[in-house]
Amino acid sequence: xxxxxxxxxxxxxxxxxxxxxxxxxxxxxxxxxxxxxxxxxxxxxxxxxxxxxxxxxxxxxxxxxxxxxxxxxxxxxxxxxxxxxxxxxxxxxxxxxxxxxxxxxxxxxxxxxxxxxxxxxxxxxxxxxxxxxxxxxxxxxxxxxxxxxxxxxxxxxxxxxxxxxxxxxxxxxxxxxxxxxxxxxxxxxxxxxxxxxxxxxxxxxxxxxxxxxxxxxxxxxxxxxxxxxxxxxxxxxxxxxxxxxxxxxxxxxxxxxxxxxxxxxxxxxxxxxxxxxxxxxxxxxxxxxxxxxxxxxxxxxxxxxxxxxxxxxxxxxxxxxxxxxxxxxxxxxxxxxxxxxxxxxxxxxxxxxxxxxxxxxxxxxxxxxxxxxxxxxxxxxxxxxxxxxxxxxxxxxxxxxxxxxxxxxxxxxxxxxxxxxxxxxxxxxxxxxxxxxxxxxxxxxxxxxxxxxxxxxxxxxxxxxxxxxxxxxxxxxxxxxxxxxxxx
Amino acid sequence: xxxxxxxxxxxxxxxxxxxxxxxxxxxxxxxxxxxxxxxxxxxxxxxxxxxxxxxxxxxxxxxxxxxxxxxxxxxxxxxxxxxxxxxxxxxxxxxxxxxxxxxxxxxxxxxxxxxxxxxxxxxxxxxxxxxxxxxxxxxxxxxxxxxxxxxxxxxxxxxxxxxxxxxxxxxxxxxxxxxxxxxxxxxxxxxxxxxxxxxxxxxxxxxxxxxxxxxxxxxxxxxxxxxxxxxxxxxxxxxxxxxxxxxxxxxxxxxxxxxxxxxxxxxxxxxxxxxxxxxxxxxxxxxxxxxxxxxxxxxxxxxxxxxxxxxxxxxxxxxxxxxxxxxxxxxxxxxxxxxxxxxxxxxxxxxxxxxxxxxxxxxxxxxxxxxxxxxxxxxxxxxxxxxxxxxxxxxxxxxxxxxxxxxxxxxxxxx
Numbered sequence: 001x002x003x004x005x006x007x008x009x010x011x012x013x014x015x016x017x018x019x020x021x022x023x024x025x026x027x028x029x030x031x032x033x034x035x036x037x038x039x040x041x042x043x044x045x046x047x048x049x050x051x052x053x054x055x056x057x058x059x060x061x062x063x064x065x066x067x068x069x070x071x072x073x074x075x076x077x078x079x080x081x082x083x084x085x086x087x088x089x090x091x092x093x094x095x096x097x098x099x100x101x102x103x104x105x106x107x108x109x110x111x112x113x114x115x116x117x118x119x120x121x122x123x124x125x126x127x128x129x130x131x132x133x134x135x136x137x138x139x140x141x142x143x144x145x146x147x148x149x150x151x152x153x154x155x156x157x158x159x160x161x162x163x164x165x166x167x168x169x170x171x172x173x174x175x176x177x178x179x180x181x182x183x184x185x186x187x188x189x190x191x192x193x194x195x196x197x198x199x200x201x202x203x204x205x206x207x208x209x210x211x212x213x214x215x216x217x218x219x220x221x222x223x224x225x226x227x228x229x230x231x232x233x234x235x236x237x238x239x240x241x242x243x244x245x246x247x248x249x250x251x252x253x254x255x256x257x258x259x260x261x262x263x264x265x266x267x268x269x270x271x272x273x274x275x276x277x278x279x280x281x282x283x284x285x286x287x288x289x290x291x292x293x294x295x296x297x298x299x300x301x302x303x304x305x306x307x308x309x310x311x312x313x314x315x316x317x318x319x320x321x322x323x324x325x326x327x328x329x330x331x332x333x334x335x336x337x338x339x340x341x342x343x344x345x346x347x348x349x350x351x352x353x354x355x356x357x358x359x360x361x362x363x364x365x366x367x368x369x370x371x372x373x374x375x376x377x378x379x380x381x382x383x384x385x386x387x388x389x390x391x392x393x394x395x396x397x398x399x400x401x402x403x404x405x406x407x408x409x410x411x412x413x414x415x416x417x418x419x420x421x422x423x424x425x426x427x428x429x430x431x432x433x434x435x436x437x438x439x440x441x442x443x444x445x446x447x448x449x450x451x452x453x454x455x456x457x458x459x460x461x462x463x464x465x466x467x468x469x470x471x472x473x474x475x476x477x478x479x480x481x482x483x484x485x486x487x488x
Numbered sequence: 489x490x491x492x493x494x495x496x497x498x499x500x501x502x503x504x505x506x507x508x509x510x511x512x513x514x515x516x517x518x519x520x521x522x523x524x525x526x527x528x529x530x531x532x533x534x535x536x537x538x539x540x541x542x543x544x545x546x547x548x549x550x551x552x553x554x555x556x557x558x559x560x561x562x563x564x565x566x567x568x569x570x571x572x573x574x575x576x577x578x579x580x581x582x583x584x585x586x587x588x589x590x591x592x593x594x595x596x597x598x599x600x601x602x603x604x605x606x607x608x609x610x611x612x613x614x615x616x617x618x619x620x621x622x623x624x625x626x627x628x629x630x631x632x633x634x635x636x637x638x639x640x641x642x643x644x645x646x647x648x649x650x651x652x653x654x655x656x657x658x659x660x661x662x663x664x665x666x667x668x669x670x671x672x673x674x675x676x677x678x679x680x681x682x683x684x685x686x687x688x689x690x691x692x693x694x695x696x697x698x699x700x701x702x703x704x705x706x707x708x709x710x711x712x713x714x715x716x717x718x719x720x721x722x723x724x725x726x727x728x729x730x731x732x733x734x735x736x737x738x739x740x741x742x743x744x745x746x747x748x749x750x751x752x753x754x755x756x757x758x759x760x761x762x763x764x765x766x767x768x769x770x771x772x773x774x775x776x777x778x779x780x781x782x783x784x785x786x787x788x789x790x791x792x793x794x795x796x797x798x799x800x801x802x803x804x805x806x807x808x809x810x811x812x813x814x815x816x817x818x819x820x821x822x823x824x825x826x827x828x829x830x831x832x833x834x835x836x837x838x839x840x841x842x843x844x845x846x847x848x849x850x851x852x853x854x855x856x857x858x859x860x861x862x863x864x865x866x867x868x869x870x871x872x873x874x875x876x877x878x879x880x881x882x883x884x885x886x887x888x889x890x891x892x893x894x895x896x897x898x899x900x901x902x903x
Binding site: 019021022023024026027028029030031032033034043045071072073089091092094111113115119134136137138259261262263264324325326327328329330331334335336 | 501502503504505506507508509510511519520521522523525527528529531532535541545546547548551563564565566567568569817
């Protein structure tokens with residue numbers, strides 16, 4: 001790291017907020033996915049929008065690559081920086097700038113923690129709907145970068161459906177506004193393009209989100225099944241009935257046992273092969289009518305018990321268990337690989353059978369916890385990395401699971417993003433031309449390719465993109481800068 | 489990442505780096521810096537244990553030292569990571585290899601010797617009586633110290649009462665008088681004795697007791713802590729059914745004397761220790777007269793996390809008719825006091841406290857009393873309130889119950 005850049009950054013944010021000593025960098029070598037580690041060149045923690053803009057200008061002037069980071073709870077290695085890249089931590093930009101209850105909008109800085117926003121608007125009877133399982137810790141800025149989902153995104157849609165407009169800082173330090181707070185913005189959906197761009201287009205410094213009224217009636221059902229296949233068939237049956245629940249989540253036995261051993265024990269039956277959480281919300285009459293359809297469906301597909309929680313405290317307990325399930329995996333083994341694939345709902349029973357078969361063949365411990373309603377699977381493979389042979393089996397099995405999901409008509413990520421974890425899977429679903437188009441789009445925002453380098457689009461296919469029609473034009477020149485980044 | 493042989497470091501193994509501990513950590517909330525978070529510190533502790541980063545590395549020690557040790561992260565962890573055990577092991581390594589910082593050493597020396605702390609704290613009590621600390625209390629570093637001292641003052645003097653007649657069958661309790669509690673908070677000790685007697689406990693006096701050793705233990709001075717523990721175990725012997733303590737920080741260590749000393753006597757001592765709220769809650773407690781006050785409760789970390797005593801202080805407060813008790817958001821978070829932490833790391837301690845003070849300032853209706861059962865929290869929050877110009881007073885829950893008993897006339901007639 002150049003001394004002049006360090007001095008320059010310290011002059012902007014204050015020396016206290018520039019981290020460059022080895023021990024401090026060590027704490028930033030991972031995000032929520034500890035199987036990937038990489039050392040940033042320096043970490044800078046700006047304390048205001050103004051400081052952030054100046055930091056971005058300084059990085060542009062010195063042609064330094066950078067990575068934006070929120071709370072570091074992401075699960076695809078997206079918020080890791082390496083080589084000379086500067087990690088820009090946005091945790092101090094954590095102010096809710098305004099709340100407009102009448103128009104149901106809030107404007108927030110990127111470091112605002114997801115759950116804090118819902119707490120802040122609760123007095124108005126409003127909520128921010130997207131609720132990733134890490135919502136008590138993760139930031140809205142990170143949610144925007146990854147287009148985060150969550151249990152309640154089944155009916156209400158994911159992050160992109162809840163962001164109306166953005167003020168972004170482009171990698172050259174200039175500002176741009178995307179979208180429109182009210183009504184639809186003119187022209188192409190640039191907010192839709194930015195949300196989910198995994199930090200490769202710039203940094204959102206002010207985010208306007210939609211708030212929704214808290215539904216007048218909510219019922220959460222807990223159904224337990226003697227078999228995973230029966231549970232997944234129940235999921236398909238509910239969706240086929242025409243009802244879209246607010247949330248429809250599944251956990252298998254291994255997952256339930258880890259949760260029930262934890263401080264977040266929710267009272268899930270530990271002897272069931274799988275449990276489903278089904279939440280219905282809306283007007284009381286509608287909820288009652290849907291409940292009258294869903295409960296018999298669950299029983300018809302073999303549910304042993306169906307419990308309905310109606311008090312807010314009981315519902316919260318059921319959801320806490322589900323949302324902290326990932327964090328409870330440390331009870332099984334010290335290391336963890338989390339997969340995140342999407343399959344068509346109709347393929348769920350077969351795909352789950354295949355995953356069980358892969359688990360047995362590789363003799364692995366897999367816990368399934370996932371958003372069953374939209375077919376978003378999260379097989380968690382627990383292992384101990386000190387066992388090298390086991391670690392290699394885990395890698396093989398992971399790849400095989402992903403191949404099965406893609407073959408079933410699925411996709412390689414539901415909500416965790418590609419980051420650096422899924423780079424290798426990109427060619428499974430995108431051809432060279434499409435990858436080239438992605439790279440060309442990125443260059444519109446970031447011609448120098450300094451924002452979150454080395455993520456999402458695999459570099460080794462670089463030559464192919466340059467040859468692709470979409471990337472032709474300035475491709476050759478950009479190839480040079482890519483190589484620079486890669487070898488820095 | 490796994491790899492430890494020391495069982496205390498191995499308690500960190502279940503960490504899968506999910507980050508659910510971040511919002512539970514007062515220092516992370518104050519700085520937003522991963523290096524000041526439980527998850528970041530676990531990375532540092534593991535690197536220290538493996539020798540990848542040395543005990544002399546100032547960047548490592550800065551962030552391990554900046555941990556309050558409140559253990560608020562433990563109940564947030566789905567995997568049950570033993571953060572406190574890892575921290576204890578890491579701090580022992582640091583104390584061994586680089587020694588204890590001179591400022592900390594000086595404070596610990598004072599508390600190791602009864603003559604030293606009694607002289608110093610008694611003088612502090614006299615100084616408080618001049619009224620100058622209250623007048624000089626402010627937000628500056630010196631003014632904050634003045635505010636801490638000023639907030640220890642007694643707020644109402646109960647009339648002397650003839651005492652309760654105790655049947656011989658009444659359970660006996662020995663009051664652990666402590667050091668700070670026995671000097672600048674002597675009135676809280678007196679209130680503790682009165683409310684225990686009102687609830688049917690016979691309080692006996694034990695001479696020869698000293699400081700509990702918690703400050704030493706937290707700073708990694710295990711020898712100092714052991715020596716004080718042995719002195720206390722000897723002084724209390726087998727007398728009394730219970731050893732009652734009204735300081736959460738002391739209680740947490742007193743309960744652990746068996747673990748600290750590894751002796752049967754230590755075990756016997758620890759098993760009899762109760763926080764005063766535990767003994768009172770076990771008796772109801774008895775109801776007193778009305779205190780129509782807006783009160784917020786702030787849970788000391790060493791009570792709620794280290795001792796897992798959560799409901800009992802609320803039961804004590806709820807026994808006071810008319811008291812309008814509230815828990816503010818963040819009332820379960822550390823205030824930043826953490827033993828001698830606030831003296832060694834004043835900036836971080838204040839940054840952590842600021843959040844709490846803002847919450848109290850924003851509460852409506854404005855609380856008249858903030859109540860908490862630990863002298864460090866009492867003084868730290870008290871000074872913060874003064875620095876912010878708020879008029880709320882800090883009181884120990886026992887002081888409120890005592891006042892309720894006085895108002896209710898429990899002390900004015902022979903019982």
